[in-house]
Amino acid sequence: MPTIKLYDNDPYETSFIAKVLSCKATGDGKAELVLDRTLFFPEEGGQTPDRGTIVPEADEGISFDVVDVQIRDDVITHTIVPTRSRGVTDIPAHFSKGSGVSGQIDFFRRFSNMQNHTGEHIFSGLVHSRFGYVNVGFHLSDETVSMDYSGKLTEDDIASVELAANRAIFEAHPVFCRYPSKSELSHMEYRSKKEIDGDVRIVTIEGIDDCACCAPHVRNTSEIGLLKVVGRENYKGGTRLYILCGMRALLDYRQKHDVISQLSDITSSPAQDIAKSVFGLIEERDSLRQELFHIKMDRVVSLAEEAARDGERFLFIEETNDNIVRTGVNTLTASFDSGVSGIFFGNDTDGYRFIIGSSGNTDARETAKLLKEKLDARGGGKSEMVQGSVTASKDIILKTLS
Numbered sequence: 001m002p003t004i005k006l007y008d009n010d011p012y013e014t015s016f017i018a019k020v021l022s023c024k025a026t027g028d029g030k031a032e033l034v035l036d037r038t039l040f041f042p043e044e045g046g047q048t049p050d051r052g053t054i055v056p057e058a059d060e061g062i063s064f065d066v067v068d069v070q071i072r073d074d075v076i077t078h079t080i081v082p083t084r085s086r087g088v089t090d091i092p093a094h095f096s097k098g099s100g101v102s103g104q105i106d107f108f109r110r111f112s113n114m115q116n117h118t119g120e121h122i123f124s125g126l127v128h129s130r131f132g133y134v135n136v137g138f139h140l141s142d143e144t145v146s147m148d149y150s151g152k153l154t155e156d157d158i159a160s161v162e163l164a165a166n167r168a169i170f171e172a173h174p175v176f177c178r179y180p181s182k183s184e185l186s187h188m189e190y191r192s193k194k195e196i197d198g199d200v201r202i203v204t205i206e207g208i209d210d211c212a213c214c215a216p217h218v219r220n221t222s223e224i225g226l227l228k229v230v231g232r233e234n235y236k237g238g239t240r241l242y243i244l245c246g247m248r249a250l251l252d253y254r255q256k257h258d259v260i261s262q263l264s265d266i267t268s269s270p271a272q273d274i275a276k277s278v279f280g281l282i283e284e285r286d287s288l289r290q291e292l293f294h295i296k297m298d299r300v301v302s303l304a305e306e307a308a309r310d311g312e313r314f315l316f317i318e319e320t321n322d323n324i325v326r327t328g329v330n331t332l333t334a335s336f337d338s339g340v341s342g343i344f345f346g347n348d349t350d351g352y353r354f355i356i357g358s359s360g361n362t363d364a365r366e367t368a369k370l371l372k373e374k375l376d377a378r379g380g381g382k383s384e385m386v387q388g389s390v391t392a393s394k395d396i397i398l399k400t401l402s
């Protein structure tokens with residue numbers, strides 16, 4: 001028997017009473033409950049299902065959360081779990097066939113879905129009438145509302161449809177849903193995502209759009225409040241857009257406003273100048289990095305020159321850039337006629353990375369081999385230069401190399 005869809009005619013109702021048709025446990029602490037009628041909108045047409053609670057008439061004080069709602073062959077199934085599992089072991093025992101229940105939907109969530117869904121219809125209706133593109137995909141969940149269009153929309157196209165959609169919201173167009181007769185339908189022009197067997201429900205936004213749709217909608221476009229496009233990507237040769245309507249748009253604005261306020265404080269600049277200010281900070285950072293690089297380079301080169309003057313072949317310094325170390329090693333090797341010399345960079349606790357070069361005909365790979373054999377070092381390279389890492393103290397490394 002098809003479930004009576006109470007949300008069809010009265011999307012603003014928040015509670016209802018119904019009779020149990022069946023209830024069976026699913027073995028995971030949940031049960032599937034079928035009622036003769038329901039206000040719970042199931043997962044359908046790209047929209048996630050309603051949430052709420054169901055209370056068996058006979059057992060006052062026991063309540064069940066509706067965690068999923070599915071529809072198949074016009075029969076709506078509620079997946080329920082005890083609101084507090086304490087004491088409830090056999091869910092179907094609370095829902096005998098023919099007994100009464102009362103249900104309550106989470107209307108805050110439902111209304112948000114209604115605002116976003118009607119907003120989507122306005123936007124898609126405008127895209128269709130202006131560009132002829134078809135809405136080939138729609139997804140409405142707690143986090144995102146996405147719509148896929150069969151053609152490419154530019155940033156300008158999107159901005160202009162967004163403006164027109166918000167104008168339609170402010171103009172307060174009535175919205176109504178109905179099932180026209182077959183003959184009436186055959187003369188109507190309406191958008192539809194797929195061929196529909198059986199009765200076709202048409203959602204009309206007066207003066208804007210007619211579309212086949214099974215979901216609850218607001219009764220007037222003014223209730224959407226605001227529609228904002230928040231994302232755009234290319235999708236299967238067309239365009240995927242993300243929008244936010246109503247309270248979701250406000251919450252998003254609030255969050256972004258907070259971020260902008262923080263950035264404004266941090267950069268000491270008004271909102272409209274933040275990007276310029278951040279760009280300036282990045283430029284300053286890059287030039288300081290360059291300056292620091294040269295200072296470090298000069299320091300390592302002069303340490304290498306000093307070591308070479310003292311006849312020291314191995315230098316131990318703190319972690320730094322590979323290019324700087326390589327330049328230091330080149331300074332060392334140029335100071336000797338033969339043998340190896342190099343730089344170990346790091347510390348005794350964490351170990352060192354090293355670059356060792358050769359002067360004259362010496363093969364630096366021999367030194368890498370020695371470090372590998374004696375100190376379990378890693379690395380390798382060419383006869384002129386080897387590099388690697390070793391976990392040992394400065395004293396032990398120097399003893400090994402002496």
Ligand SMILES: [Zn+2]
Pocket residue numbers: 045117121211212213214215
């Ligand atoms: Zn729809």
